[in-house]
Amino acid sequence: MDVHNAFLHDDLHKEIYMDIPPGLQRQKENIVCLLQKSLHGLKQASRQWNEKFTKALTSNGFLQSEHDYAFFLKRKGNSFIALIIYIDDILITGNDEVAIKSLKEHLNKHFHIKDLGEPKYFLGIEIARSHIGISLSQRKYVLELVSDSGLSGCKPSAIPVKQNSKLTTQEYDKVASSIEIDPPLEDASHYQRLVSRLIYLTMTRPDISYAMHILSQFMHGPKHSHIDPAIKVIKYLKGCPGLGLLLPRNADLDITANCDSDWGTCPMTRKSLTGFCIKLRGVLISWKTKRQSTVSLSSAEAEYRAMTKTTCEITWILRLLGDLGVQVKGPVQMYYDNKATNDIATNPVFHDRTKHI
Structure with a gap:
């Protein structure tokens, strides 16, 4: 698939020149108006922009993903186009060059866009492509x-x-x-x-x-x-300034996850730490290190909460890949290192040690 990068210029981002209100008589030259309220940066500005851009895409047959509202898809026969937007920067990919060109023309009718061609630098991320894969x-x-x-x-x-x-x-x-x-x-x-x-x-x-x-x-x-x-x-x-991620071209579409926790690691709140990493084709696609929201009473409880967060992330990734039409070999393997947690997950018996979880 070919990936294209574009930058949007909306009418809201243009400079606005105000006219003198009707009935105001000019007594001096070069008078100015006192600004009572900002024309830009309002609370609803981002929502209005997202609504306007979504309507422009849905009118062209695109469907907005339920799992990521910045992700849009369009399928028609064997033609496939995917688009993702971050504020006014978008990435377009697909297997139909004619449909991609038509999409750019459609967007240019609603907005002023600048086609940057094949992406090499996007949101501070350097993108390099080779026969091995894509490097970020x-x-x-x-x-x-x-x-x-x-x-x-x-x-x-x-x-x-x-x-x-x-x-x-x-x-x-x-x-x-x-x-x-x-x-x-x-x-x-x-x-x-x-x-x-x-x-x-x-x-x-x-x-x-x-x-x-x-x-x-x-x-x-x-x-x-x-x-x-x-x-x-x-x-x-x-x-090591050049370290990054390598997305290989050819590999099995399987997902594996590793999760762990550090019990009572926070010296101020005694809350435990959750850490996980999820791989697709052996490449990291999601990772997180976050303090748990509640205090765990044992290391097994902390591990169990870490497994829960990892499972939620895996579920979201599977649904997002489902929108792309990607079939993942299952079930997903998740690795952890606590026997008590394994016993609870295998046989969730209700007793005093687990009833509060």
Whole structure:
């Protein structure tokens, strides 16, 4: 299939020139109007834009996916077209060049679009195609991040985060019967801007997902002990800026999942940590590191909750692939490492240890 990249320019994004209200007499030249309310950036603006774009596609025979509202499909005989949109950037793929060309002409009637051809750079992601498959990386983004941080000449780090790293929001940390003061950062925006840029990088770098889970917990009030781990992540990225994801051309369409949990890992709330990764054709397509919403009373309970989150993600992926008409070999294999969890899943007997789950 050929993939095409396009950029939309809607009438809402054009510059608007206001006329002088009727009845107003000009007493001086170059008078201006006092703005009472913003014309752009309203709460309903994004909803109105999505509604307008959806109507333009549905009028052309497209169906909006029930599992991802930014995903549209059109099938007619052997012709197949898929489209995904992010704000005003869209990707179009399909097996019918004539239908794709007709779609572009249809969109150009409703919006002002710019056809960028085969995508090589989309939303900060570098796309490279070869006979092996498609490679996704953010190398340019990483190099700009390292340069802006002033760490171009630093020594790279072998790991993104120290093992058993426990960051807290406490002002005083008792270590070896001594008290160390950990005051808040004078400029919190520096830490917030740095972590926000690193979070965007996790789209193609699952290796820093756990580190960003830790650092993102302190965006509201970062302290001096939090900035050093963030710098360590950048030093790690400096040593491997070109790492990314490779989507091979030929492989079996099977899905496998791995899930795990860390019981009571949060030192502030004692909540457990859920981590999972899901592979299609042996390639990562979904991953997450997230703190659980409730406190687990045992490691088996924490593992069971991690399995639940992983199962929900697998269900969503299977339904999304079903919209694409992709038949996945089943059942999906999920790997975990807790015998008690396996016993509960195999024989869910009601007793005191599981009735609260």
